[in-house]
Each structure stands twice: as structure tokens, then as C-alpha cells.
Amino acid sequence: MIAPPRSAPAVDTGSALNGHDTHLSAGKAGETVSALCTAILRIGASLDPDTVLRAAVDGARDLTGARLGMIATVDETGAPDGFVESGFTLEEAAELAAWPDRGPLFEHLRSLAKTLRVDDLAAYVRGLGLVPTPALSRTFQGTPMLHRGVIVGSFFLAEKPAGTPFTDADEALLALFASQAATAIANARTHRAERRARARVEALVETSPVGVVVFDVQSILPASFNREARRIVAELLEPDAPPESVLKELTCRFADGAEVALDGVRLARTLGDATTMRAEEVELSIADGRCVRTLINVTPIRNEDGGVLSVVVTLQDLGPLEELERLRAEFLTMVSHELRAPLTSIKGSAAAALGARPPLPRTELLQFLRIVDAQADHMRGLIGNLLDAGRIEAGTLSVDPKPTDVAMLVDRARITFASGGAANPVRIDLAPDLPRVMADGERVEQVLYNLLTNAARNSPGSSPIRVQATRDGVHVAVSVVDQGRGLVPKTLRRLFQKHVALGG
Template sequence: MLTDYRVRQRDYLLQISRALTSRLDLTEVLRLILESAAEMLSGQAGLIVLWDPEKEDFRVRASYGLPPNALPLFRPLWEDLPRQADLLRWPVPHLDQKLTLVSTQGGVLLRRVIGLPMVVGRDVMGAIYVFRARGIRFSSDDLQVLSSFADQAAIAVHNAQLYEAVSREKQRLDAVLEYSADGVMLLDPAHRITIFNRALARLTGWPAEEAIGREHDQVIVWARLETEMDLTRATAGGWPLRAWPPGRERDLSLYVEGDLRRRDGTTVSVGITYAPLFDEDDHLINIIANVRDITRFREADELKATFVSVVSHELKTPVSLIKGYAETLLREDARWDAETVRESLTVIAEEADRLNELIDNLLDASRLEAGALDLTIGEVDLVALAERMVARFRTQTDKHLLVTDFPPHFPLVEADERRIEQVLANLLANAIKYSPQGGRVQISGRVLPDQVIITVSDEGIGIPREEQARIFDRFYRVDDRLSRRTPGTGLGLYLTKAVIEAHGGRIWVESEPGQGAAFSFSLPLSR
């Protein structure tokens, strides 16, 4: 039958065990352990010290019956305490003598002390001390009782350290997930969303707090699938497998690609990689999904296809004409008069110029992609440049009236004359090309306080309003019958915009179908 003393000890230890499982505050648990140990051992005061890795020293973590200002005086009691359990010497020699010295120096009326280390594995986590004001020595039974409290304190410290390590790791993982550029979500085995990061909320339009708890298919809704399988079909087909042939690499990820319908009804191209997570018994515990916006990859693929199509088409026509006229002139069974030869050579020269322009445009587009569009800046007389360009293009058409309109004393600008000439050439060529019935084509200018505005206008077919935002895109051409019949790469306006923006200006268009178009660009004035 248990004595009252043993019953009290059991009750204290039971109370401490409950505290270990219900409380996360280590200081509270250590204080409870210390007070219980002091009461059981008829002590009037106590201390618990723990190893502080930052200070590389033992520090008081809990005290009982001692004024806070007296705590530093007790340091001699643990200054010889080792960090490794196999170096321990317990009981510590001369512990009572050290206490006598502390009591004398600090005026603390304590006569006896008992102390034990708190050990986990081979590591000394700290120590627990109980003091008596009377001179009654602690017995071996007291040492055994204190040992049970020291063990409980060591468990509490170890649990707290584990909890802190897990908390830090969770915070780190939460930060990685939350600030990942890709969307990330975690599903339970029933495909219910348990984690939904910020990037995925932006991508789908679903706030995390509304997405979490919903089924996967309520949030991930496909407008169009590029792959044969989505998560629902794959699961119905047995994915993910819980067993696989021996020696096979454990890679059961599922990739799904297509157009995802966002919450507001718009769509976005995404690729989702689903990876199953198994426990040690090969039971599915979670599915982690990485969601990536692949819009730019899709656009790059489409751009590549457009590039190949446009370039092959635009190269084929001039090469065919050059080859045809050259072969005709080289025929030995025919004699050509001088006029025919001149006309044929003119066509060859014009098509060679067209090829050269195409190559220059492609090279400029490549330089733009590499961020290497160089400018040679100098003073440019835009009025004189416009007159030269109009004179050059008058020789290419007899249907159009090409004119300039500038106010007197038009200022010089700081610009790359060759590049601005390229801009005007592109705009004039388009104005002539897209006004097949002829009409007036004009280069005009006006002066504002800090910039000049140059406008190239025509009386041609015009540009639909819905097309105007895209006409400066690379390889883009207005989708109409005339555009399809008219040669071009769709690079001219793209390069024109890049050149103007490189000068610190901007370019825009004003147009109505059937009413012509006016392309304007600005160039800053020197200060």
C-alpha cells in the first residue's frame, strides 16, 4: 500500500504529465515541476537552469522562493556543469560548500542543496536544484525523488525544442509556399483542398480562405484540356498506384495542361503537376499540386510558328522572282532587247532590296529581344528628313499625293537620324500599301512645350478599333482581305514602336474603318 508521501509524489507526477500534454509554455511547466519538487523534498527554494545555445552558457529558466536579483549569485553551482552526460559527476562535489559561499556573499539564508542534471540521450539539457533553509541533509531517497522530477523536466525541455524546431520548419515551408512564384495547393486523399497559396489565388481568382475546404474540381475547372487526363479521370483509372514493380523508380506524378477557367470566367493557360505523398505503409496521405502559368510559353510557341510561317512566305516570293527573272535572262535560246533587260534587272534589284529590308528587320527584332538596339544620337532636322522621305516615295507611286506640313521654325531634335528615317519609311510604306485607291499621304508636325509630334496620315482602308491595340505586336497583321493579299512580315510597326520608345517617346494610331489612319509619334525636345 502506498504511503501518503508516495501518493503525493504520484499525484504531482501525474499533474506534471498532464501539463506536458496540454501546455505549450515551457516556463509554466518548469515552474510547476520545480514547485512540486520543492514541496516533495521540504525545500524552501529551487532553480532550474537550461543550456542557452546563443549565449553558450546555462541560464536560469525557472525559480521558486528566490528574489530575481539574487539569481546571478547562484552561478557557481552550475559553472562546472558539462554538456555531455558521460562527463557528469553526480552528486557534484562540494555543492553544499558552494551554497555556503553564495549564502554568505548574498545574504541568502539557505543551508542545504540537492541538484540533478536533466539529460536526454547524451546531452545535458540543464539541471534542477532544491534548497533547504534548515541544516537537514538531503537523503538518497530525496535524490531518487528529485530524479523523477528531473526526468520530467528533461522531457518537457526536449518536447519544447522539438515543437520549436517543427514550428520553425513549418514557418519556413509556409513562407516558401506563400511566396512561391508558382501556384501550390495541397489536397487530402478525397481531393479536398487543405493548402492554397497566394500565387494560386491570383492565378485562379479564388481567395485562399474560400478555396480551402472545397473539392479540387470546384476550383480547378478546365475550359479546354491539352492532355488526355485530368485529375478526376486519372483517379478513376487507378492513379496514384500504391504498388509498383520492384526496382522501378517511385515517380507517380501526373501532368495536366490546358486552359483553366478562372472564377470570373476568363481563362488562363496552365500546366499542373500532381505528386502523391505516401506514408511508410504506402497509404496516400496527400497530393501536392504545382500550378504554373504557361501563357508565355504558349505565346512563345505560337510566335515561333508564326515566325517560321511569315519568314518562309516572305522569303519565298522575292527569291522566286529573282530566280525567275535571272533564269529568263540567262536563256540561250532567246534574245532580249535593252528595255526588257532593264525592266527585268529592275525587278531583280527591287526584290533584292526587299530581301535586304526583311533581313534588316529580322536582325533588328533579334537585337530588340537581346536588349541591344543601339542609337547614335545627334541633331536631326525632321522637316528636311520628311521632305527627303516624301521625295523618295513619290517615285514609287503615281496614285498618291505625298506632302509635308510643318510650322515655320520647327525645332531640331536629339535623335538617331537613321532610325527615325526607318520609322518614317515604315509608316509611309504602310500608308501607301493600305490606301490602294490612292489619295493624300501627309507627314505633318506640331510643337508642344517639351516634345514634338510627327503624324503620318492617309486616306486608306483604316484600322478597326478592336485591332488597334495589337498592331504594334510582333508579327501581328490586321486580319482583312487586303492585308492577306499584301506582302509583309508584321515586324514594321513592332520595330517602329521600339525605336520611338528607345528615344523616350511614344507612338499611337487614330483610325476608323474606311476613313484612313493617322500614326503619330512623339520625340522629346532637348532641355
């Protein structure tokens, strides 16, 4: 016959723990209360879930005399989340872990809405249609762990000394420990979620492309500099100096001409009186003349009384934008110059042909028309180069490599170059054993032509331009060499920047 589980009557925890239960003497009750307080303090002393669960199960075992204790937790979705056991031998733990009906039993126990107390666990398990394992004890009690009405797990105790059953006082202790453990678990999870959220925010701020500095008003010190803020102020710092040291001699110059020196007293007043500021151009400078132009936003963080607790300052370095504007101006200047020359020739030839009195002979007229045609082709080439530059920037430039003869590509580029009226002779020096290469002939010819015109632009008109090609492993290296003055060393770092004209 199956031993039925004891019902779970309402338990007067105060009576059970203060001497009114017949199983506890006054002295024993006092010791129990003291031990209970100590155990509860241990449970609440940590926000680490494993530490909390271990303290709870060990404290409940000690106070009830149970040899075995176990806590199974579930996550927010109800799925198993953690498992802590106490008192089991290695053999018992292994046997329980290998028990086929372990899952169904724990699933049943997790579904209980109130405390379960039985004197013969094996018989109870058989009553569920499961096959018990020898590791199961006789006496057992378990209860759900609830936090604000939500189950966060289950708490089990088993095997009182000499097989004695669990008492109402034991049940009250289990319920109290389960409540404390549930609250501690919820607090630990909240703390863990807050840490994760904080870590995500800190990572977002640290990797932001905008500089972020947070000032603490009371200490008048920056609480944090993100990576971009450190990079911006690094231009004003001595090597290895901390970023906050720049505040000792920093001057802020605003667009209206106002200046603020951020020494200690003025910084404290500035932070205390901080108001919201949006998109203000400010030049940060120090005494030796070094400066950085920035776009600044200021946001004060206030308490309930309106006082400023901290100030968040965001900085954007205007240097790259100014450099972009400079490059744009250079590019427009270069394009207008390149287009003006053929337009001038076209306009001049057309005006000469149309305005001649008497009309020009046919041979002279054809000569002017040839100039117009050649310069129109030149303009089309310039516009094609601009379109190709846009395609390269967008990553949409098409390339169609095919087996190609290098000598043919070089000769085509030379002919195109010479037909444009270039005065520089082109000398070709190709190795005799050059193989055919996989290349887009039209694109390579265009590159060679650009190199030839660049060489002619930066070398004396009568000096030769040499085109060389040699085998380099599985590749063919082609070089264009002129007799110009070369580049100034300090301009080499800008050699491959877009839209930059470097003087020789």
C-alpha cells in the same frame, strides 16, 4: 576554507519519493508524488519551449522548497539558446545580469557532466577564481539536462529555507525534472523544425507555377488547391465560388476521346482506384461549354497496406503554350510574307535579265539590277530588324545616345521611306523651338522608318502620312499619324504583343 561540493551518489528515486527517506513522512511522500505527477503533466502539456521551461522550473521549486530556480538551454551547436529564471526579485535579477563573472560561471556549470550540490555557492565561486556577487545564495544544486546523451541545457535550484542544504530527495527531484524538461525541449524543437519544414513545403507548393490539388480519399474532397490550381479552375467558376465547387459539374475529356464526369460517386471510385498517370492531356469542361486544356499528372499516396490515402494531382495550363504556338505560327507567316515579296522581285528581275532573247540593252539591264539591289537592301533591313528583335528579347541591344537634331532624324527616315518606292506623301510638322535631344540616331531613325512603313501598309496609297514633333517638358514627343481605318477596339489589348499582326 572552501566548502567542497557534495559528491553526486546514485539516488534511489523511488525510495526518496515514497517514504524511505528520513526527511519525508508517508503523508508527505504521497503529497509529493501527487504534486510531481501534476508538474510532469504540465511540462508535457505544451510544445512551446518557454512554457515547458517555465513549468519545469516552477514545479521543481515547489517540490524542493527552493526559492530560486533557473534553466539555461543550448542549441544543437552548444551555443546559449534560452534562459528562464524563477523566484528572483527585480533587484536580484538586475544584479545577476550585471555581474561580470556571470558568463564564466555559467560556462563552468554547463560543462559539468553530473549533478553538483554545494552548501556555500559563494565559496565555490571563489574557488573557481571568480568574484561572487551578493545575489548568490548559499545552498545550490545543478544538473545537466540530457536527451539521448546530448546536453540541451542545465537546470539549477538555489536557496532552501533557513539555509538548509539540499537532500538526496531534492537531487532526485531535480534529476527527474531535468530529464522531463530535456525530453519536452527536444520534442518542442522537433515540432518547431517540422512546422518550419512544413511551412517551407507549403510555401513552395503554393507559389509553384504548376497547379497542385490534393484530394482526401475518405472525404472525397480536395484538401488543398494551390494558387495556380485556383487560377486554372477560376475560368470554369462563377464569381466568388470556391474552387472545389467546380467538381459538381466537371467533365474530364482525355486525348483518346474518353470522358469522365466527376460527380460524387464517380469521383469516389476514381480516387479509390487511382493509379499513377503522367503527362496526360485532359480537357476540363463544364455544362455551359467553358473549358480549359491541361496537362495532368496523378500520384496516389498509399498506406502500408497499399490502400489509397490521398491523391496528388498536378495541372499545367496548356493555354499559354497554345498561345505561344499561335504566335509562333503568326510570326513565321509574317516573316515569310515579308521576305517573299523582295525575293519575288529579285527572282523576277534576275530571270527577266538572264532569259531575255535577244539580250537586253544595257539601260534595261541596269534597271533590273537596281531592282535586285534595292530589294536585297530591303531584305537586309528585314533581317536586321529580326536580329534586333532577338537582341531586345535577350536584353543585349546596344544603344549609344548622343546630342541629336530631331529634324535631321525625321528627314533621314522620310528619305529612306521614299526611296523604297512608297506612294504615300510624308508631311512633316515640327515645332520651331525643338531642342537637340539625347538619342541613338540610328535606332530612332529605324523606329521612325518602321512606323512610316506600318502607316503606309494600313492606309490608302495616296493618303498623306503626317510626322509631328512637339516639346513635352524635358522630352520631345514624335508621332506618326496615318489616314487608315484604325484598330478594332477589341484588338487594342494585343497592340504591344510580340509578333502579332492586327488588321485595321
